[in-house]
Amino acid sequence: MRVWIGWALLLLVLVGLALVPMVLTRDLVTALFFTFIFLTLAANYDVLGGFLRHINLGQGAFFGLAAYATAVVLTRAPWSPKLGALAVWVAVGVAIPLTAIFAALVAYPLFQVRGPYFAVITFGLVLILQQIVLNTSRLSGGSYGVTIPARYYPSLPTAYYAGLALAIGAVLINSFIARSRLGIAFHALRDSEEAAAAIGIDPFRHKQTAMVIASVPSAAAGCIFALFMGHLYMETVLGTDVTLLPVIIAMVGGSGHVLGPVLGAVIVRGLDIGLVYAALPVPNLALYGLMLVGIGLFLPGGIVHVLTRKGR
Amino acid sequence: MTLGGVYALIAFTLSVALATTHVLNVAHGTLMVLGAALATLLTRFMGLSLPLSVLGVAGCFALMGLLFDAVFVRPILHKSRETILITSIVATFGLALAMETLLGFYWARWVDPEPSFSLSLPAPHIEVRGIVLSTQRLLIFAYAVVAIGVFHLVLKHTPVGKAARALAQDYEGALIVGVNPRAVSRAIYTLGVSFTAISGAFYVLTVPLDPYQGIWLTLVALIVVVIGGVGSLPGALLGGLLLGMIQALTVFFVGSGWSPIMFLLVLFLILVFRPQGLLGGRR
Amino acid sequence: MPLLEVIHVSKTFGGLRALDGVNLSVERGETFGLIGPNGAGKTTLFNVISGFLQADEGQVRFHGHDLVGLRPHQICRRGVARTFQLVQPFSDMTVLDNVAAACLFGRHRIASIQGARERARHLLELVRLDAKASVPAGSLTLSERKRLEIVRALATGPDLLLLDEVMAGLTPAEGQEMGATIRHMQAEFHLTLLIIEHNVRLVTGLSHRMAVLNHGSMIAEGEPTEVVRHPEVIKAYLGERRSRGA
Numbered sequence: 001m002r003v004w005i006g007w008a009l010l011l012l013v014l015v016g017l018a019l020v021p022m023v024l025t026r027d028l029v030t031a032l033f034f035t036f037i038f039l040t041l042a043a044n045y046d047v048l049g050g051f052l053r054h055i056n057l058g059q060g061a062f063f064g065l066a067a068y069a070t071a072v073v074l075t076r077a078p079w080s081p082k083l084g085a086l087a088v089w090v091a092v093g094v095a096i097p098l099t100a101i102f103a104a105l106v107a108y109p110l111f112q113v114r115g116p117y118f119a120v121i122t123f124g125l126v127l128i129l130q131q132i133v134l135n136t137s138r139l140s141g142g143s144y145g146v147t148i149p150a151r152y153y154p155s156l157p158t159a160y161y162a163g164l165a166l167a168i169g170a171v172l173i174n175s176f177i178a179r180s181r182l183g184i185a186f187h188a189l190r191d192s193e194e195a196a197a198a199i200g201i202d203p204f205r206h207k208q209t210a211m212v213i214a215s216v217p218s219a220a221a222g223c224i225f226a227l228f229m230g231h232l233y234m235e236t237v238l239g240t241d242v243t244l245l246p247v248i249i250a251m252v253g254g255s256g257h258v259l260g261p262v263l264g265a266v267i268v269r270g271l272d273i274g275l276v277y278a279a280l281p282v283p284n285l286a287l288y289g290l291m292l293v294g295i296g297l298f299l300p301g302g303i304v305h306v307l308t309r310k311g312r
Numbered sequence: 313m314t315l316g317g318v319y320a321l322i323a324f325t326l327s328v329a330l331a332t333t334h335v336l337n338v339a340h341g342t343l344m345v346l347g348a349a350l351a352t353l354l355t356r357f358m359g360l361s362l363p364l365s366v367l368g369v370a371g372c373f374a375l376m377g378l379l380f381d382a383v384f385v386r387p388i389l390h391k392s393r394e395t396i397l398i399t400s401i402v403a404t405f406g407l408a409l410a411m412e413t414l415l416g417f418y419w420a421r422w423v424d425p426e427p428s429f430s431l432s433l434p435a436p437h438i439e440v441r442g443i444v445l446s447t448q449r450l451l452i453f454a455y456a457v458v459a460i461g462v463f464h465l466v467l468k469h470t471p472v473g474k475a476a477r478a479l480a481q482d483y484e485g486a487l488i489v490g491v492n493p494r495a496v497s498r499a500i501y502t503l504g505v506s507f508t509a510i511s512g513a514f515y516v517l518t519v520p521l522d523p524y525q526g527i528w529l530t531l532v533a534l535i536v537v538v539i540g541g542v543g544s545l546p547g548a549l550l551g552g553l554l555l556g557m558i559q560a561l562t563v564f565f566v567g568s569g570w571s572p573i574m575f576l577l578v579l580f581l582i583l584v585f586r587p588q589g590l591l592g593g594r595r
Numbered sequence: 596m597p598l599l600e601v602i603h604v605s606k607t608f609g610g611l612r613a614l615d616g617v618n619l620s621v622e623r624g625e626t627f628g629l630i631g632p633n634g635a636g637k638t639t640l641f642n643v644i645s646g647f648l649q650a651d652e653g654q655v656r657f658h659g660h661d662l663v664g665l666r667p668h669q670i671c672r673r674g675v676a677r678t679f680q681l682v683q684p685f686s687d688m689t690v691l692d693n694v695a696a697a698c699l700f701g702r703h704r705i706a707s708i709q710g711a712r713e714r715a716r717h718l719l720e721l722v723r724l725d726a727k728a729s730v731p732a733g734s735l736t737l738s739e740r741k742r743l744e745i746v747r748a749l750a751t752g753p754d755l756l757l758l759d760e761v762m763a764g765l766t767p768a769e770g771q772e773m774g775a776t777i778r779h780m781q782a783e784f785h786l787t788l789l790i791i792e793h794n795v796r797l798v799t800g801l802s803h804r805m806a807v808l809n810h811g812s813m814i815a816e817g818e819p820t821e822v823v824r825h826p827e828v829i830k831a832y833l834g835e836r837r838s839r840g841a
């Protein structure tokens with residue numbers, strides 16, 4: 001009985017979301033589009049953060065790298081002007097594999113460390129990309145940013161549906177992992193890496209796999225975001241919000257639970273949109289910061305754990 | 313090169329706190345930036361002399377350390393190691409973000425629209441037998457050496473220091489023999505935070521800081537710890553000096569913007585080829 | 596050819612020589628007991644065999660192939676399984692999934708989760724944990740954890756099973772029962788066992804051959820009853836008892 005109610009509710013929400021571009025204002029549709037982007041990043045964050053409990057503060061690196069790759073291919077590659085509309089697909093086709101390869105490669109140094117070192121060094125990944133962008137202005141536009149020609153921009157509904165599809169995809173990936181062999185391996189590694197290795201689980205290979213899985217939807221999100229925004233500033237696609245908000249969303253909702261990021265996205269983005277309207281005299285980042293302090297100290301399991309009464 | 317001493321110092325205080333309490337203070341570097349900001353405020357805008365403002369910073373941040381311990385460390389100290397770690401990363405990351413944003417925002421509004429913290433000395437150079445030496449550099453280096461020395465002596469010879477080392481070596485064992493982790497953490501954070509803030513004041517004698525560099529400085533401290541080998545004091549010294557040297561060379565040959573990239577590259581290379589760090593034992 | 600050969604293995608930690616030119620060979624199908632006072636290097640030897648530590652020198656051969664340089668999961672897949680002296684259950688997972696994970700990723704790599712769980716359920720009966728299949732492993736008692744530790748190692752499908760003090764901390768009755776379980780398992784799965792035990796009496800009853808490690812060196816090897824009467828062994832153990840009393 002309760003299962004049916006759940007499915008019916010889900011269907012209702014999906015139909016509602018599908019109708020949104022036809023009923024809501026442009027501002028709100030855009031706000032929802034951003035929400036999907038951040039939900040995608042948060043769900044991806046949780047592949048490492050939730051299943052393997054490796055706090056990855058560098059999820060934004062995959063997003064930003066793909067966004068820049070898309071923009072750079074579209075503006076600098078000599079073949080792009082000749083391809084017409086196809087150029088977008090070529091750019092995306094470069095950006096996503098590039099990001100996945102990047103994820104596979106950085107796994108080698110990153111997984112040499114654990115715990116606190118892992119968290120902070122992954123954040124370093126974002127900082128390093130920021131510096132690379134700022135220091136290669138011929139390619140990336142440096143601090144002035146880079147503009148994608150207007151002919152490649154998607155319409156708002158196109159961007160909206162692409163974002164929705166990505167977010168759903170990212171959440172489905174997590175729920176699939178939770179039921180698969182991979183999920184069991186991740187869970188074992190999380191509980192005891194030594195014992196996992198002793199029963200034949202390759203720790204590094206599985207963590208690397210997790211990183212690559214987590215990078216692909218984020219990269220796709222970066223591509224859509226870049227095309228939709230048209231102009232990329234380092235601060236918007238590689239800034240602190242991009243890398244932090246996914247973590248906040250996952251933690252508020254409940255890291256390690258498939259629905260955690262979804263709940264978190266609703267709450268955090270709801271607050272965020274509310275804050276824009278409230279126009280407080282304090283910068284938003286400071287409020288995010290205080291929110292993190294609150295979650296860290298008072299709600300380490302997230303909302304999901306309060307709801308399911310499994311808080312630790 | 314001189315900055316290497318400061319890097320070693322902030323790495324050392326960070327890793328001592330991490331080893332004894334399992335709390336990773338992501339706001340470590342931000343506290344350093346705040347120290348620099350306060351020193352700048354006291355000297356440049358309120359006209360205090362340099363030694364007096366350093367004293368002021370020390371006092372304020374000793375209090376800040378007490379407060380930090382009471383809010384961010386004490387309430388979670390009884391939890392499992394993993395919970396402490398995750399909780400502290402999230403909470404102190406939030407703290408760092410809130411502090412740096414507020415600092416940047418209000419400094420720009422009330423003090424100076426282009427926030428930048430720096431200090432200067434009345435006599436920037438001294439000459440010894442024909443060799444011109446930069447007073448700033450000497451002073452910074454001397455401070456780093458003295459601070460590390462003091463911290464080291466406290467750890468080696470005071471009861472609270474011995475308790476701290478016991479906790480770092482074998483946490484559960486130390487609890488069983490009656491070490492009080494709360495007293496240790498209070499001492500470590502009071503001392504550590506005030507040393508870190510003073511480091512900020514000395515740092516900006518040569519290189520100015522802006523409000524948003526705190527998390528980067530925490531990262532530098534962690535890079536130093538990992539490069540040198542987790543838990544190794546000589547490793548931290550070596551790592552700090554190495555980064556200081558890399559920074560000097562990159563600034564000279566390529567441009568200051570590239571030194572963060574070089575730091576990370578060196579870190580990644582060391583992680584791949586010598587994961588235990590330069591002076592670390594086996595993992 | 597012996598199933599396992601340890602040839603002149605040494606390992607130092609800082610200045611401490613934990614293993615000092617250790618030689619050992621275990622024949623297929625036998626139960627080999629390894630005893631020695633605390634800190635003798637027994638667990639270190641297991642860590643070297645199972646790939647958790649690299650030996651400074653020496654060789655470890657299994658089925659005649661060198662294991663040195665392989666990583667723990669690779670060694671597991673060649674057919675060497677181990678338990679941990681300080682048991683390491685996957686605490687948040689169910690007891691069933693602890694064992695199922697070993698079926699999925701061990702030597703036989705059962706493809707389906709369903710199949711792995713079925714096999715795991717069967718194995719749990721062997722150690723009388725079937726009633727606890729669906730509780731989180733973190734909630735088991737010590738004796739249950741020790742049995743889970745063994746059955747999880749068994750579930751990887753090994754030829755050689757390394758047991759590290761699986762009877763330590765148990766009551767005498769539980770210890771006896773554990774001995775019976777181990778004998779049973781060995782017969783049913785044609786296992787070769789290398790058993791570390793602090794309790795000399797229990798292991799003497801189980802082993803075909805025994806060896807004694809002290810300060811990283813083998814000081815005796817042979818028939819169990821002969822080994823325990825060896826003067827060096829008595830000295831090593833008495834020395835320990837005396838220092839404990841003091």
Ligand SMILES: Nc1ncnc2c1ncn2[C@@H]1O[C@H](COP(=O)(O)OP(=O)(O)O)[C@@H](O)[C@H]1O
Nearest residue numbers: 608611613631632633634635636637638639640
């Ligand atoms: N990882 C390690 N690092 C440093 N010393 C170790 C390590 N593992 C074991 N030792 C030391 O090696 C010696 C042998 O330990 P161990 O093999 O655990 O002995 P046993 O299992 O026979 O009781 C002990 O003195 C122990 O302190």
Ligand SMILES: [Mg+2]
Nearest residue numbers: 637638639680
């Ligand atoms: Mg042992």
